[in-house]
Amino acid sequence: MKKTLRISLLTVALMVFLVGWGVQAADDKPLKGVTITFAVQSMPTMTKAIAMLPQFTEETGINVKVDLMPYDSLVQKITIDLTTGTKQYDVFWMEPTWLGRFKNDFEPIDRFINDPKIGIDLKDFDPVFFEQTQEYDGKIYGLPFDACLLLLAYREDVYEELGLKVPETWEEYLENVKIIDAKSNVRGVSLMGKRGQPVFYEFLPYFWGFGGEFFDDNMKPALNTPEGVKALEYMVELSKYAPAGVPTFGWEESATEFLQGRAAHAFIFSDWVPALKDPASCTVTKTWNFMKTPKGPSEGSPVGTINIGINKDISEEKKQAAYLLLKWITGYEVQKELAVIGGAPSRLSVLNDPAFATEEFRYFKAIKETFPIEKVPMKIPEFFKLNEALSVQLSSALSGEKTPKKALDDAQKSWEEIMKEAGY
Amino acid sequence: MDYRRRKAIQKFLQVSVIAIVLLVFLFPIIWTFITSIKDNVTAWSMPPKIFFSPSISNYVEIFKERGLHHNIKNSIIVALGATAISLVLGTPLAYMFARTRYRFNNFLFIFVFASYILPPIVLSIPLYVAAARVGLLNTYLVVILAHSSFCMAFTVWMLRGFFEEIPVEIEECAMVDGCSNLMTLFKVTLPIATPGLVATVIFCIILSWNDFMYALVLTGMDTRTLPVAVGQFLTPHGMFWGQMCAAGVIATAPVLVFSLFFQRYLIRGMTAGAVKG
Amino acid sequence: MKQNNKFYALISLPGIIYLLSIVLFPIIFTVYLSFHKYNFIETPLSNIRWIGLGNYITIFKDTTFWNSALNTGIYLVVGVVVELAIGLGIALLIFRLFKNQNIVTSLILLPSMMAPIVIGLVFRFMFNPQFGVFDFLLSKMGIVIENSVLGNRSTALLGIIFADIWQWTPFIAIIILSGLIALPHEPFEAARIDGANGFEILTNITLPLLRPVLTVAILIRMADIVREFDKIFVMTYGGPGAASEVLNFTAYRINYINFDMGVGSAYVVVIFAIVILLSVAVFKTFYVNEF
Numbered sequence: 001m002k003k004t005l006r007i008s009l010l011t012v013a014l015m016v017f018l019v020g021w022g023v024q025a026a027d028d029k030p031l032k033g034v035t036i037t038f039a040v041q042s043m044p045t046m047t048k049a050i051a052m053l054p055q056f057t058e059e060t061g062i063n064v065k066v067d068l069m070p071y072d073s074l075v076q077k078i079t080i081d082l083t084t085g086t087k088q089y090d091v092f093w094m095e096p097t098w099l100g101r102f103k104n105d106f107e108p109i110d111r112f113i114n115d116p117k118i119g120i121d122l123k124d125f126d127p128v129f130f131e132q133t134q135e136y137d138g139k140i141y142g143l144p145f146d147a148c149l150l151l152l153a154y155r156e157d158v159y160e161e162l163g164l165k166v167p168e169t170w171e172e173y174l175e176n177v178k179i180i181d182a183k184s185n186v187r188g189v190s191l192m193g194k195r196g197q198p199v200f201y202e203f204l205p206y207f208w209g210f211g212g213e214f215f216d217d218n219m220k221p222a223l224n225t226p227e228g229v230k231a232l233e234y235m236v237e238l239s240k241y242a243p244a245g246v247p248t249f250g251w252e253e254s255a256t257e258f259l260q261g262r263a264a265h266a267f268i269f270s271d272w273v274p275a276l277k278d279p280a281s282c283t284v285t286k287t288w289n290f291m292k293t294p295k296g297p298s299e300g301s302p303v304g305t306i307n308i309g310i311n312k313d314i315s316e317e318k319k320q321a322a323y324l325l326l327k328w329i330t331g332y333e334v335q336k337e338l339a340v341i342g343g344a345p346s347r348l349s350v351l352n353d354p355a356f357a358t359e360e361f362r363y364f365k366a367i368k369e370t371f372p373i374e375k376v377p378m379k380i381p382e383f384f385k386l387n388e389a390l391s392v393q394l395s396s397a398l399s400g401e402k403t404p405k406k407a408l409d410d411a412q413k414s415w416e417e418i419m420k421e422a423g424y
Numbered sequence: 425m426d427y428r429r430r431k432a433i434q435k436f437l438q439v440s441v442i443a444i445v446l447l448v449f450l451f452p453i454i455w456t457f458i459t460s461i462k463d464n465v466t467a468w469s470m471p472p473k474i475f476f477s478p479s480i481s482n483y484v485e486i487f488k489e490r491g492l493h494h495n496i497k498n499s500i501i502v503a504l505g506a507t508a509i510s511l512v513l514g515t516p517l518a519y520m521f522a523r524t525r526y527r528f529n530n531f532l533f534i535f536v537f538a539s540y541i542l543p544p545i546v547l548s549i550p551l552y553v554a555a556a557r558v559g560l561l562n563t564y565l566v567v568i569l570a571h572s573s574f575c576m577a578f579t580v581w582m583l584r585g586f587f588e589e590i591p592v593e594i595e596e597c598a599m600v601d602g603c604s605n606l607m608t609l610f611k612v613t614l615p616i617a618t619p620g621l622v623a624t625v626i627f628c629i630i631l632s633w634n635d636f637m638y639a640l641v642l643t644g645m646d647t648r649t650l651p652v653a654v655g656q657f658l659t660p661h662g663m664f665w666g667q668m669c670a671a672g673v674i675a676t677a678p679v680l681v682f683s684l685f686f687q688r689y690l691i692r693g694m695t696a697g698a699v700k701g
Numbered sequence: 702m703k704q705n706n707k708f709y710a711l712i713s714l715p716g717i718i719y720l721l722s723i724v725l726f727p728i729i730f731t732v733y734l735s736f737h738k739y740n741f742i743e744t745p746l747s748n749i750r751w752i753g754l755g756n757y758i759t760i761f762k763d764t765t766f767w768n769s770a771l772n773t774g775i776y777l778v779v780g781v782v783v784e785l786a787i788g789l790g791i792a793l794l795i796f797r798l799f800k801n802q803n804i805v806t807s808l809i810l811l812p813s814m815m816a817p818i819v820i821g822l823v824f825r826f827m828f829n830p831q832f833g834v835f836d837f838l839l840s841k842m843g844i845v846i847e848n849s850v851l852g853n854r855s856t857a858l859l860g861i862i863f864a865d866i867w868q869w870t871p872f873i874a875i876i877i878l879s880g881l882i883a884l885p886h887e888p889f890e891a892a893r894i895d896g897a898n899g900f901e902i903l904t905n906i907t908l909p910l911l912r913p914v915l916t917v918a919i920l921i922r923m924a925d926i927v928r929e930f931d932k933i934f935v936m937t938y939g940g941p942g943a944a945s946e947v948l949n950f951t952a953y954r955i956n957y958i959n960f961d962m963g964v965g966s967a968y969v970v971v972i973f974a975i976v977i978l979l980s981v982a983v984f985k986t987f988y989v990n991e992f
Contacts (some may be wrong), residue, residue, distance in 0.1 A: 042656065067562070068645050069644075070652060070653075070656040072640060072655070073643075076641050077641060079742070079960070081556075084552070084553045087556075088556055088561055088562075194938060194940060243830065243831055244831075244847075244848060244849055245830025245831065245836075245848055245851075246848065246852065247852035247853075247941035248830060248941075249852075253829060253831075260831075262831065281664075384960075385958075385959045385961075388958055395942050396941065396942030396943075399848055435798075438794060438797065441794060442805060445809070446805060448867075449809050449812055449867065449870075452867065453811060453812070453815075455834060456819075509719075516712035516715070517713045519713075523709065532717065535720060535724055538728065539720060539724040541924050541973070542727070543949070543972070543973075545956050546727045546731050547723070547724075550726065572723070573724060576720060577720075580716075605705065606708070630814055634814075636818040636931055650816075651816050654819055654822065669826075672819040676811070676815050676816075676819065679811065679814040683807040684807050687806060691806065691875055692879075
């Protein structure tokens with residue numbers, strides 16, 4: 001009796017195993033042997049994800065060839081590759097601001113996402129965040145690998161020492177900056193003032209907070225509005241409480257001021273978290289935190305979200321394989337692993353995971369709070385030109401060459417030209 | 425006695441000035457080296473710490489974690505390839521420029537000059553597209569071709585000067601003895617021009633070794649050269665001054681070796697054409 | 702003689718073909734694009750529109766161009782003059798002391814041989830207002846520059862020129878030194894017998910004799926300065942405002958950031974023309990020997 005039972009159990013187990021194996025061979029790995037090429041920037045979380053790739057290949061049979069490269073190289077290569085249709089890369093890093101520029105080169109992935117078999121549940125993302133970062137003209141073009149939010153970092157210990165309250169408005173924030181600058185041995189704030197992307201992103205939270213919008217309803221630029229001027233005046237005012245040399249501060253320098261404990265506040269992209277946690281590069285590892293971006297009459301916080309997108313010009317088989325890679329690398333399992341080493345997950349299931357309800361992951365709260373006010377600066381193809389034109393003027397204002405009003409007047413003029421040329 | 429003393433003082437002054445000049449010009453390099461053996465926190469402290477416990481951790485990291493040895497290998501392959509092409513194709517051209525006075529020489533020389541001053545953007549996009557069409561993208565060959573554009577210009581410019589210094593009479597003697605033109609070139613002219621060839625090789629290697637703009641667009645993960653890798657340490661996601669400095673030191677090391685051991689050739693090469701006109 | 706022609710043609714042909722194919726095509730293509738309205742991202746190459754000199758008119762009407770041209774001019778004049786002056790001084794000193802090249806010359810040459818990208822990064826680090834050694838030294842000397850050297854609109858370009866001078870003065874010095882070594886002795890002995898002092902010898906004999914060498918030095922530096930990119934890209938990105946933006950950087954920006962390759966190509970052509978014109982001018986002014 002016992003023996004029969006044992007044999008039958010064994011048989012059942014064997015059958016389950018065989019069937020399972022057979023099913024897997026027949027259904028779960030239909031794309032076995034397909035090879036896709038993946039172009040991404042080398043950064044700590046991405047390197048970690050790449051190291052986990054063998055797992056993906058084991059699960060799906062899809063081979064992934066990775067090209068890790070520095071940021072400048074990546075942007076230029078992807079641009080040339082997509083524009084000339086050379087199809088060197090099947091899956092790649094992209095940023096929400098690229099969506100307009102490359103809308104004809106990216107594959108919309110709605111049909112995969114809605115597929116009952118391989119689809120995913122979008123409820124795991126904050127709706128505002130997802131719409132802002134992944135959609136263009138109502139279609140979904142990618143999935144977020146890392147939220148990469150521009151968050152306001154502050155020093156909890158300095159706040160405690162001076163009995164300050166985390167500010168909710170820009171007014172309160174400026175007060176805190178002034179108090180810290182006067183009463184403690186750290187400077188009030190550090191700003192990214194270097195021409196190019198840094199000063200542009202530094203300006204955005206103030207601009208949106210004071211009620212500025214880049215365009216009016218007719219897509220006419222609206223930079224030199226009273227709101228815009230107030231925001232730039234505010235930023236220039238802030239820079240008085242920053243360490244010397246703000247106009248030379250790129251992301252690196254500005255973040256370093258904070259990391260080295262010389263400034264009490266700084267806007268830092270969340271992908272700096274690994275550095276913030278590393279005692280070899282940060283002297284305040286235990287006492288920093290992010291806060292929800294303060295607001296003025298209005299509010300807004302820029303995202304640089306790192307998306308993964310698919311090349312439109314590749315075969316259907318490759319597209320499917322690429323989608324599976326997308327799904328895997330932005331999925332719960334991988335994202336959880338990345339969060340451990342300092343990634344900023346965009347999945348709410350990871351952010352709310354009890355495993356992260358510890359002191360070490362105190363900054364998850366600010367990430368969750370910031371999602372609903374996330375904005376992509378703009379997604380129109382002219383973004384790069386406009387960004388460049390504005391950043392020159394912002395940098396002039398910070399260096400004292402022009403008044404905020406004059407700087408924004410000049411920026412308005414060049415924006416109007418660019419938009420006119422583009423046919424708006 | 426007085427005269428001698430004045431001479432001695434003068435000499436002392438001159439030597440000190442030279443020493444100061446040397447210090448000024450080597451200071452950033454020395455500073456880079458010092459920073460490379462500090463950890464990030466020490467590197468960022470002001471006033472600079474003179475006494476600190478040196479660590480080689482930056483060097484360990486750039487090799488172990490960043491795999492810089494791959495970049496070094498790539499740089500060597502690219503530099504040698506570009507040099508080989510430039511030498512093989514450029515030497516005869518330089519010889520022609522030195523020995524003939526054709527009317528189109530000047531016209532052609534403008535192209536040589538042009539290829540040296542060519543903005544990388546002009547060449548890199550067509551090259552990228554062409555390479556992608558024939559499936560050569562991210563191979564060494566593409567970068568080698570790009571680098572050979574300016575290396576070859578340099579070869580022609582430099583070797584022309586060296587060849588012009590060799591008297592035509594020597595070649596004529598050889599030809600009277602029954603050597604063909606080609607044999608004369610190989611058996612007489614090139615051996616005499618050896619210092620020039622050595623100088624050219626070194627310069628081509630250095631030029632290719634230092635290039636950033638072409639390599640940025642034309643290299644892939646497996647062919648990435650050293651300067652691009654050095655740029656990688658400053659990113660929007662973190663700043664690794666110590667590692668960057670360590671990589672900078674590594675990138676400078678071969679140049680230091682060259683200038684110490686081959687300086688005779690180097691300086692001859694730099695001034696070929698310049699000094700003799 | 703006829704056979705010789707054939708020989709030279711045969712041996713140089715592969716080189717000529719290679720050079721033309723790798724250089725001529727891109728150049729012609731650039732000139733061609735400069736007469737068209739063409740955005741790399743938005744317009745397919747088959748759809749570009751001929752607009753004659755439109756791009757050039759756009760450039761010359763744009764204040765950005767004139768600002769960049771002015772900066773390039775300042776860079777050129779300050780850079781070349783200072784590098785020549787210091788280089789000449791160093792060369793004379795080394796010549797006086799050692800009569801020939803030695804370990805000093807090979808060490809001093811090092812900056813000119815380093816990768817420009819490394820130099821840019823190192824100087825950015827050293828110019829950092831917080832932990833850079835230059836600003837530290839300046840403040841020790843009692844000099845306070847608002848917003849630090851690279852962040853101040855009057856000094857940013859000078860900071861870059863400073864790095865350039867550091868990088869290239871040794872090169873100039875060594876070229877001049879080799880020129881000095883190769884000079885004939887007779888004129889100097891004659892002058893000494895005539896009782897000329899050191900300064901007279903320098904201005905009346907040494908410098909005129911060095912003319913060909915100086916020409917080459919100026920030529921090389923000019924071509925390099927007009928094409929300067931790496932240092933500016935890393936150190937200031939043209940800022941603050943447009944205070945350190947030079948022509949080649951503007952060209953990069955238009956080509957690679959805006960991807961307005963029509964206007965960008967026109968920029969490249971203009972820069973090219975400037976380099977060639979300057980070279981010819983320098984040649985005609987300084988160079989007396991046959992070329």
